[in-house]
Structures are given as structure tokens and as C-alpha cells.
Amino acid sequence: MILIWMICILLAGGILCWLTAQKSVVLAKWIALLTVTADLVIACWLFRIYQAFPDNTSWFINYQTDWIPALGISFHVAMDGFSHVLLLLTFFLGILAVLCSWKEIREKTGFYFFNLLWTIAGISGVFIAMDMILFYFCWEVMLIPMYFLITIWGDARRRYAGFKFFIFTQVGSLLMLLSLLALYFIHGDQTGTYTFDYFSLLRTSTGSPVMTWIMLGFLIAFAIKLPVVPFHNWLPDAHGEAPTAGSLVLAGLLLKTGAYGIIRFVLPLFPESAAAIGPWMILLGVIGIIYGALLAFSQTDLKRLIAYTSVSHMGFVLVGIFSFSNIAMQGVVMQILTHGLSTGALFVMAGMLKERLHTRDITKMGGLWTAMPAMGGIAILFTMASAGLPALGNFIAEFFILLGTFTSHPTFSIIATLGLILSAVYSLRMMQKVFMGQQTATEPINDISARELVIMAALSISIVALGLFPQPVIDTVQHLSTIHPLLHE
């Protein structure tokens, strides 16, 4: 029941923001902040329930009630350690998203926060829904408010970017809908009970060749979200044009739903087909790592640059998942968390720079370290996180993924490792173009404010903590080794 509360708080908070904004914009902002904070507090409090549980392989919260019983649709939410860490990330980044919109959004503030909170609600729903229709519903709930965030509060080319984002993800959603209906009927034929329940569908026998096609439907939907090259084209446009909080939520959370979907649904529901397609997916992942890095290097728009680094980093996720190695799977979870933090931080920073300089073009920046020493120091931290420097969380993630993959696919792993060189190259270029050289701006530029410092400090502390103390996360998601037969070894 507590899980439903968490989502309801967000939904209600969103509506409340919209309503109060007509009277007082400041109040609406505080409501938004309090709503997400309340959820983070609840999610942290759940740790106690979680720790009381004897073994962490199980679903420590499970709530089910009827929704449309005639069609076998129920309102089923459940949470294991994996969902839990993702929810923590969602609410943590949610707070930062509210904070970094504090001054940036000046028009239709109420409606803005409504959309922001509903997107976050949709994302949280995706991470806990255990009924396929409910999952699909949440999948759409996070999409539509996001579309509004981009097209209303975005930059100059926001309409183009919004459409592109919508059409790409909607094509994926449609394929997923077809697949889950097919799965529903096949399961019904096999067992006689027609249900959309995840745990029942897990018991579908998956021998038939048609299963490969059904799996592909799911996989493509998630691959577009992740994104996997060649389905990544929506991402640079959406990231580039979205407002700061939009980019933060997109990079930090929305992409992660793709990874979550593959781990939660594709692998356990279709073990044979997933194993068969594994090498091809690793190949796509490796291509993504290299291709994304090459593109990131050549960009001149700061936000597009960061967007392409996401493509590169998400390639690691795909490689890690389909290498079917337990170590790599832990690395994938770490990558999901740390990429959310580090790339989120870079986007927030890009937003802060844009507020000051009114441009995203890095060729027009330069020498900002002099004017903003604190920002420069933090920028070093996060560019280095992005380049996979040890002691920061991203290193643990990439190290686990590459090490785990090396045992089964050494060649792919080596090519992916070369991505580490490229990541250094594009990270340093970004750092250099923005912060080094002669200062180009003529008007005085302020270093970061207290509110901004809180955001960046929270992110910095988290990324260092994950780099030096990753064990709690690893323990929480240890049970992922049971989701696929190949992972047991």
C-alpha cells in the first residue's frame, strides 16, 4: 500500500502545484519540493523494512488488488532491491530537478511542476508495476508530460525535438503493446487463465519460435528508450532542447527505464531468445560506445555533447546486460545509478552556464574557471566521473561490466575498453573549451549560488560515495543473478 501512496503523493502534488500557482508561484515550488522530498523520505524509510527481511532475493513489498478482473488486469505493485535503488535515484534526482527549475522557469510555472511531478510519478510507477497493463500505463504517463516539458519550456527547436521524441518512443510503445498482448494470449492458451500479471507470465513456456518476435517487440521499445544505436537519434535533440530539469530527468531516469525493462522483462520472460540474441546486442552496445563517443567529440552544442556521451555510456549497459555475467550485471546497476548522477550533474551544469551566458555553444565559452573557480572544480569532478576515473562511481560500473564481459567475450570487451580512451578525449575537450583558455565573456559572471551549490554538493558527495562504498548497492541487487539461467554461474 505504501507504494501506491508514494505515487499518489506525486500525482496529487502535481495537481496541487497547478492549482496553487495561480495564487502563489513560490508556494507551488515549495509544494513540488516537499512532495518529492516526502517520497524520498518514505523510500529511505523502506530500508528498514528491507533490512528486516531475511534474504534479499525476495519481493519485500507486494501489493495486489483487482482493477479490471474480467480481462485479468490487476493493480499489482511490488518492490525488490533493484526497484528500491531505482526509486531512491528517482526521488533524489526528482528533488534536484525541482531545485534546478527554481529560477529557470518563469512561465506557466504551475503547469510546469504538474508535468514534472507526473513524469516522476510515471517513472516511479514503471519501476514498481508488476502488471503489464499497469506497466504500460505508467510507461505512457511518463512520456506525455515529458513531451509537454520539452515542447512548452524547451529551447528554440523545441517543437521539432518534442515531436521526434514522441514519435520515436511511441513507435516503441506500440511494438511493446502488440508484444504484450501476444504474450497475454499465448499464456492464456497455454494455461487457460488470461492474465497480465508479471509473475504469472513468467511461467509461460517459451520454447516456440514466435517468442523471439514477441521478445523483439519488448526489446525494441526498451532499446529506443535506452537508447541503442541506431535508435538514438531522438536523444540529442530532446536533451538539447529540453529545459534543464527535463534533461536531468531524461538522462538520469527516463533512459534507465529502458535498462530496467530489459533486465526486468526481456531477460526473465524470454530466457532462450534473449540468450540467442545476446552477442548481437553486445555488438550493438560496443558500436554505441564507440559511435557515441566519436559524435560527442565533434559536438559544439554543450547539451548535445553530453547527450552523446549518454549514448556512449548506455552502450556499456547493453554490453553488461547481454554478457550474462553476474559481475557485469552488478556493474549495470551501478552504471544506471552513477550515470544518472554524473550525466545529470553535467546537464545541470550546462543549464547553469546557459543561464549565465545565454548560449550552449562551447566555441563561445572559454576561460570560465577564472570567473567560476568553484564551478570549475566541480566540473573537473564530473568530467572525470564521465571519463571513468576510479574513486568515482562510474569506474566501479564500467570496471565490473568490462571485467564481467571479458570472460565470455574478450574481443568485444577490449573494443569497449577502448571507449575509455575516447571518453577521456571528449571529456577533456569539453573541459578545455568551457573552462580553460582566455576568458571570452565580457560581463561579470557569478560563481555558483547557494542553491546551486546544494545541488552540486549533493551530486558530488553521492558520486564519490558510490565510488568508495559501492557495496551496499551491490548487496541490494545481488539477487539479479537469479533472473536468468546463464547468470547463475
Place this chain on the structure above:
Amino acid sequence: MQQYLFLIPALPLLGFLVLSMAGKHLSRNLIAGIGAGSICAAALVALVLSASFLQSPPESGAYTQILWNWFLTGHLSADISLRVDALSLVFICIITFIGALIHIYSAEFMRQDRDYARFFASMNLFVCAMLTLVMADNLVLMYLGWEGVGLCSYLLIGFWYETPGNYRAANKAFVITRIGDTAMIIGLFLLFKELGTLYIPDILTKATEHFNSGSSTITLIALLLLSGGIGKSAQLPLQTWLPDAMAGPSPVSALIHAATMVTAGVYLIARMHTLFELSPTAMHITAIIGAVTLFIAGCSAMVQTDIKRILAYSTISQIGYMFLALGVGAWSAAIFHFFTHAFFKALLFLAAGAVIEVLHHEHDIFKMGGLRKKMPVIYYTFTIGAAALAALPLVTAGFFSKDQILWYAWSADGGHPLLWAIGLAGAFITALYSTRLILVVFFGEMKTTPGHLPGAAMTVPLVILAFFSVAVGWIEWPHNLLHVSLFSEHVEHALPATTLKAGLPPEIVFQLIAVGVSLFGIYSGYVLYYGESPLLMRWKQSQGLMDVRNFLFKGWKFDQLYDTLLVRPFLFITRINKADVSDKLYTAIADINLHLNKLFSVSQNGSLRWYVTGVLVGILFIITLQLLL
């Protein structure tokens, strides 16, 4: 003592944290106090540690301290844990002791700089990372230190980030060492796949059981680790970043690019010596790389005009000697050369920094000259450093360490007369350019008027380093001269002793040849560079010789080679694909739809005649179809 190990890296880390967070609120004196104080405190702890280690060596051969469990999943585990054995102890002492002297020197050297706190914060972080590197008990933690020093090196080379040349040099250093690091981490993956552990003592014991000597896997592992070492230690073919790294402040060059970080590769190979011993091929390759590098870099050092670039090439060359020694299996000789080199090269860089500072940032040695009388302290200390570099017999530390290497280059198990010959040629070149440096900078007529002379905070470290550049040689004498071998006895607790070939000529012959070559090098330098030399003038007129000189001056044109082979193609590929070619596919789909839309909307023209015709044609079509089928 064991429970205080963590203090050694933690004190510099604390300094870094304080300076980076509160730096802008602190006074300059306080910044210098924290920055230099933290390293001095770490040096004191290291001193106590060494005393206790030497008095009563631990039974297991090492002090260990586990701080916390870093990660554990399946059988992959790593702790944040420290381990100090005889080998790491040498490195710890050098890092903290020379680090402390350089920090004291910097307190005055950087006094006027705007970013005083940022400088000390980066330096402290460097010392912390370097100590982590040498104290790590598993390869992942070592990699943490390894990358950490790379980051600090990047930050400090680009410390004056406003000048384009500086940040380019910083980027170059980071990327090139990253290439080596990536090879190294692949080596780690392979090592883990084979042995299932990354804990260094386990690797060393398991390796001998698991691998056959000379098997291709162990050779591959050793070569991958060697690549990591090559990148960090600026050896061929990844040496090109070090001369450019001189863009950083002089204390940085002294600490990072002479005494400590660039010898990380030496440490890595010595640390993993068992793996290398299992692979004779890898050992040979190490020796050959060392020999070729020492020669190539030495030649370049001979013709440079920038005082710091001379020293940079000389550093590459001297590390080449260390690699040569490692490759022939003269483990303790390599570490001994690291030990002496750290003192005299740090001294040379600091003294050079003082000269540059006094001459208003003049780097060109041919615009210096005649400084002997004006700055006697710097002159004498610099000369001592240069004499040690040139391996002046018996009175300098450099002689004792280099003489050992030359002897083992022939006589050790992996030795070869050719390696010895190259080493000898290198010794001649080294003596020559050391003499050139002294004569051009300090003798002759004065070309730039000196400014303020440095104060005590800068000169005292120079004097201390000069003292050690002479004295540390006396702890390890050649066997045939005197039975003092304190250093090798200590190091051989952790490293195997050097085995010699049978049937060699007596050692004294080699020593006399080496001494002769060094002295001849010094004499040649004297002939060429003391006053007006007719020989040099004639050379300068010959076009062919000047071409050779330019070729050497540009570091054998490695930069141009990489530029053509790698950098330009990379820039080209990224530039043409800036707009992302795969986007074309999706815009094409959108365009096709738009065209279809235009095509079909022609039919929606509101004219009734068109619609009737359309319907009729449709009916006709269907009827025909039915008739035909």
C-alpha cells in the same frame, strides 16, 4: 606501527580537502602551512615507519592494514587496504621526503600566484594518489592511485590554463597515458580471468603455479602491464607527452615529472616481477624499449635549447636506464637508479626553476649565461645535480647507480653486449649534455640581467637535495670496490637477487670503460661549449648536420608521425560525421511521408468530376481483376 599506515596517504588527502573546500578563505601563510605541513607530517610518519621496518622487519615481510571492504561480488573482491614491504617503503620515503622538500620550495616559488590554494590542493592530492599507488595491496586500488596521479598531473600541467599551449600539453599527457592505462586494465581483466584474484601477493604466488614459463598468455599479460608502465613512464612509443608536460610550474616538473609519477611504471614492473620473470620475451622487450628510449631521448636532450625540455628528455632517458635494468633482471639496480635519480633530477628541476624565475621566465639556455657569480648557491647545487646526472665517478650518487646498470646490462642473465653498448653510448650523451647545460647556463657572458635572488625556502631544499645527490650513492658500492650494499640488501627482501652469467671479464674492466666514457663525454662537452668552439661553428654551417639536429630537436618527429597517423584521421572522421549520418535515415522516412502526403493531397481537390472519375476507375479496376482471375 601497522595501524598508523593509513596516516601516510590520509594526511595529504586531508590537506587536499581543506585546501580545495576552504582555500579561498585562507591566508597565504595558512595555505602554505597546510599544503607543505601535511606532506611534512606524512614524511615524519614515513620516517618512523621506515625506522621500525628496518629495526624489526615484520615477519611476513610487510605491514598491512585493511581500511574497509571496497567491493565484493562473486569471487571478485577488493579492499581499500594498504601494504608496505621493502619495495614500497623505498617509494614511500622518496615520495614523502622529496615531496616535502618540493612543497617547502613551492611555498615561496608560487607565492605570487593567483591560485595559490589550488596549486597546493592539487599537489597534496597528487601525493595522496601516488602513495595510494605504491601502498595498494590489490591491483584495483593501485589503478585508483595510477589514474589519480594522472588526473593530478593533468591538473598541474594545465595549472596556468589560460595559455593554449598549457592546456594542450595537459590534454596530451592525459590522453597518451590513458592509452597505456587502458592496455593495463585489459591486462588486469586477463589476469583476473586466469587467476581469479587481483590481490597482489596472491597473484605473485599463484602465477608460478598457474602459468608455464614463456606461455603466450603470461607474455600477453606482462606486455599489457608493460604498456601501462610505458605510458606513465614516458617510454617509447608513448614518450611524446613528457617534454610538453614541462608547461607546468617547475616544482610540478620536479615532483611529478621527474621524481615520482613517471617512475610508476618502474614500480609496476618491479611489483609484478614474478609475472615478468615467467616471460623471457616480455623481459627482453622491456630491456630493448629501455635501451632504445634512453638513446633516442638522450640524443634529443643534446640539442634542446629550453632548459626544462633538456631535463625532460634527460628524465625519459634515465627512466630508460631503469627499464633496461628491469628488463635484464637487475631489479635492485633499477630501483637504486630510481632512488638516486629522484634526488638529483628533483634538484635539477628545482634549480632550473629558480634560474628561470630569477631570469624573468626565460627558458632558453642560450639567453642565459654567466650566472656563476650572481647566484652561487644555485650554481653549485645545479652543478652537483648535473654531475650526478653525468655519473661523475665516486663522488656522485648517479655514478653508483648507473655503473651498476651498465654492468648488469651485459652480465645479468638477460643481459646482452648490445644493450650494454647502447647504455654506454647513452652515458656518453648524458655526460655531454650535462656539461653543455652547465657551461651554457652558468659560464660565458651574461645575456639576461638577473632579478631578485630566491630566499631560504627555495635554497635550503636545493642544498639538502644536493647533499643527498652525493651521499646516497655511498650506501651501495660496487662489489669489487667495497662491501657496502645496504640498498640491495634491503630491496632484496621484496625482489629477487640478480643472477649473473658465467665466464665474464672482471667487473673492473667494465667500470673503467664506463668511467672513461663518462669523462670523455664531459670533455667533449667542454671542448664544444666552453667559449667559442670552431668545431661547433663548422657544424652549424653544414646543412646535413643541421637537418639531423632539427630532427633530434623535434624528438625524432614522433609528434608529426602520430599527428598524421592518428590525430588527423580522428579529427577528420569526427568532423564529417558531426551531424550524425544515421539521422539521415529518419529524416528520409519523414521526407518520404511528406512527399506521399503531397502526392495524395493532389487528389483531394474538391472537384466532383475528379472524384467520380476516381470511383469509376476503381470499379473498372476491380471488375477487370475479377474477370481476369
